[in-house]
Amino acid sequence: MRTILFCLAILLAQAVSATVLYNVVDLGPGIACGISDNGYIMGADASGQLWRTKDGVKQSFAAFLFEGKVNSSGQMVGTWSEGSVFNYFYYDGAKVTKWTGGEAYNINNSGVAVGCDSQGQCYTILNGVRTALPTAYYYTYAINDSGTIAGLTPSGDGISLHSSDGKETIARYTNAVAYGCPTAMADNGHVTGYEYAYGTGMQWFIYDGQQFNWLPAGTRLSPNAVPLAINEFDVVVGVDGPNHCGYVYREGALVDLNNVISPSDGWHITEADDVNNNGQIVGSATINGEQHAVLLNPIPEPTTMAILGLSAVAILRKRQSL
Numbered sequence: 001m002r003t004i005l006f007c008l009a010i011l012l013a014q015a016v017s018a019t020v021l022y023n024v025v026d027l028g029p030g031i032a033c034g035i036s037d038n039g040y041i042m043g044a045d046a047s048g049q050l051w052r053t054k055d056g057v058k059q060s061f062a063a064f065l066f067e068g069k070v071n072s073s074g075q076m077v078g079t080w081s082e083g084s085v086f087n088y089f090y091y092d093g094a095k096v097t098k099w100t101g102g103e104a105y106n107i108n109n110s111g112v113a114v115g116c117d118s119q120g121q122c123y124t125i126l127n128g129v130r131t132a133l134p135t136a137y138y139y140t141y142a143i144n145d146s147g148t149i150a151g152l153t154p155s156g157d158g159i160s161l162h163s164s165d166g167k168e169t170i171a172r173y174t175n176a177v178a179y180g181c182p183t184a185m186a187d188n189g190h191v192t193g194y195e196y197a198y199g200t201g202m203q204w205f206i207y208d209g210q211q212f213n214w215l216p217a218g219t220r221l222s223p224n225a226v227p228l229a230i231n232e233f234d235v236v237v238g239v240d241g242p243n244h245c246g247y248v249y250r251e252g253a254l255v256d257l258n259n260v261i262s263p264s265d266g267w268h269i270t271e272a273d274d275v276n277n278n279g280q281i282v283g284s285a286t287i288n289g290e291q292h293a294v295l296l297n298p299i300p301e302p303t304t305m306a307i308l309g310l311s312a313v314a315i316l317r318k319r320q321s322l
Contacts, residue, residue, distance in 0.1 A: 021260040022296040024267050024285065027053070032282040032293035033078075033273040034070040036109075041282055042070040042078070043293040050089075050096075052076065063089050063096045069106050069274065077104040077113040077125065088115055090125045097128035105141045106184070114140040114149055122151070137162060142185035150182045150191050159191060159207060171207055182207070183238075184229045192230040196223065204249065206234055215249045229274040237272035237281050246272030246283050257281070257296065267294065 030051075032043035040054045044065035051060045052074060066086070068078020076091040088104035090097050090113055104115030104125065113125040122137040123130040133140065133149075138160060140151040147164030158172035159182040173180050173195055180195035191207040201220035204227045205212045215227075215236065225247070227238035236249040246257040246269040257269040270291070272283040281296040 019260055020262050021299055022257065022281065023299060023301065024261055024265055024269075025295040025297060026287075027282075027293035027295055029290060030293045031065070031271070031273075031284045031291070032295065033065070033067050034076065035274045035276045035280055035282045035295070036070050036072040036074075037276045037278060038072045040070045040072065040074045041293075041295065042068055042076050043282070046291070048080070050076075050078070061091065061096055063091075063098065067273070068104070071107050071109045071111065073109065073111065075107060075111050077107040077115070079103040079105075079115075086118070090128050092127050095128065099130070106143050108143050108145045108147070110145065110147075112143060112147065114143045116140060124149075136160075136168060139181075141181070141183055142191065144185045144187045144189065146187065146189070148185065148189060150185045152181055156180065159193065161189075161191070171212070174212055180205075183227055186230045186232050186234075188232055190230060190234060192227045192236045194226055202226070204236065204238065204254070206230065206236065215254050216252060219254055221247070221254075228272070231275050231279070232277045233279075235275050235279060237275045237283070239271040239273070239283075244268070244270045246270060246281075246285075248272060248275070248281065250279075257283075261296070269294070269296070272296075 029046040030044050032041055034042040042052050044050055048064045049060055050063040050065040051058055064080040065078050066080045068076055070076045075093050079086055079088045086103050087100045088102050102117035104113055107113040111126055116122045116139055122133040122140045138152045138154050140149050142150040149162045151160050153160050156179040158170055161169040182191045182193035185191045189209050194202050194204050196202050201223055202225045203220050204215040221240045222242045224242055225240040227236050230236045238247050240247060248255055248257055257272055266287050267285045269285045272281050275281045279298040283294060285292055285294045
């Protein structure tokens with residue numbers, strides 16, 4: 001009998017451990033919202049002050065942060081709020097440049113960022129200098145290393161992709177939606193976003209350049225659930241705001257991150273804001289009633305060789321697309 005109970009205990013332990021896909025690393029009180037492939041992480045402390053960390057070295061900056069992204073050179077772009085007014089900034093590696101009235105969304109590894117002011121005028125930003133985009137660009141939410149920009153169509157019925165040579169591609173949603181929005185784009189050109197149909201909730205998608213793939217088919221989250229990042233391997237992360245849960249889409253399943261971390265650690269993942277090509281996720285979590293910035297390392301954790309290997313894959317894909 002003891003042998004049977006011992007075997008059952010082992011099987012139960014294996015069943016529980018099999019669901020733990022990420023280890024949680026505490027980055028301190030506050031939030032984390034951006035991570036690069038080589039380990040730069042950006043976030044804000046409990047007072048909202050911007051910080052950046054890499055290899056255990058944290059730097060603070062004279063700026064505040066609501067959301068943002070960081071590239072592999074450590075350059076950052078982001079948005080902060082003062083009351084109901086959104087403002088944005090760009091860090092070029094030496095100084096922070098700020099603008100009032102608008103939002104900045106994303107930055108690529110060449111240092112080119114995208115954003116929009118409160119009048120809907122869209123910009124690229126490079127080295128702290130804004131360049132206005134033509135009126136055909138409508139709410140530019142993402143840019144990849146090829147210089148392709150993703151935004152809304154003016155009617156909100158699809159996504160608009162503008163390549164670096166000025167060519168526009170329109171991809172319209174194929175199912176009945178009330179509205180939709182792209183939110184992030186990988187270097188392979190795949191775009192993630194969401195669509196909303198009145199009364200049925202939010203559904204996330206990946207647009208692969210040919211068609212919309214819904215994540216997964218038939219699954220809907222609460223009306224304010226938003227995907228926030230996608231990597232080269234179609235791993236998508238985001239947040240279900242009303243339910244205070246961070247989500248990951250991987251291996252064909254849309255999963256609450258709280259179901260794939262160790263419950264004994266006491267964390268509750270409230271947001272998943274970014275994912276890099278190594279599968280590392282940054283976001284926010286609560287523990288003992290306090291909000292902390294967190295890094296989620298996939299199990300097994302990526303080694304230096306794995307990181308180099310993934311970088312080589314990304315380079316190969318980019319060359320194949322040229």
